[in-house]
């Protein structure tokens with residue numbers, strides 16, 4: 079009986095560790111997405127005013143470029159980068175609000191990872207590492 083108790087305690091402790099290092103950036107990304115992005119990109123990433131996000135990893139092979147886009151928004155991107163965005167050279171038609179100064183960098187990275195995993199079909203650990211939110215407790 080006593081051994082069984084310890085096993086139960088150990089399993090609960092391990093489950094807690096797993097969710098705090100792996101789950102929390104995506105949970106944070108989900109919260110940010112629901113609050114600030116779903117209004118234009120759809121509650122399931124299926125699009126609306128903004129494009130559907132099923133092609134997000136094709137548009138942005140690197141998460142760091144996707145993060146730059148989210149920070150700058152359409153206007154900032156046009157001013158700093160150019161008239162097209164992403165690997166597929168999509169025209170910047172406007173309408174995507176800049177999140178720099180509105181969200182923390184860690185929140186932007188988290189929401190980028192959330193989009194890649196949930197809509198772009200990228201494997202979780204790969205997306206978290208690419209977006210720089212894997213196993214870290216703070217980002218800069």
Ligand code: HEC
Pocket residue numbers: 110111114115116117118119127128129130131133134137144147148152164168169170171172173174175177189190193
């Ligand atoms: C007011 C509406 C609006 C909101 C809010 C919004 N977006 Fe967008 N988003 C757009 C539009 C419109 C585009 C296309 C921009 C263009 O053509 O200049 C876009 C494009 C994008 C793209 C590129 C997708 C692709 O494959 O073409 C990503 C990624 C993105 N948004 C992420 C986000 C995230 C993350 C948030 C929340 C923090 C967000 N957006 C909030 C309207 C919005």
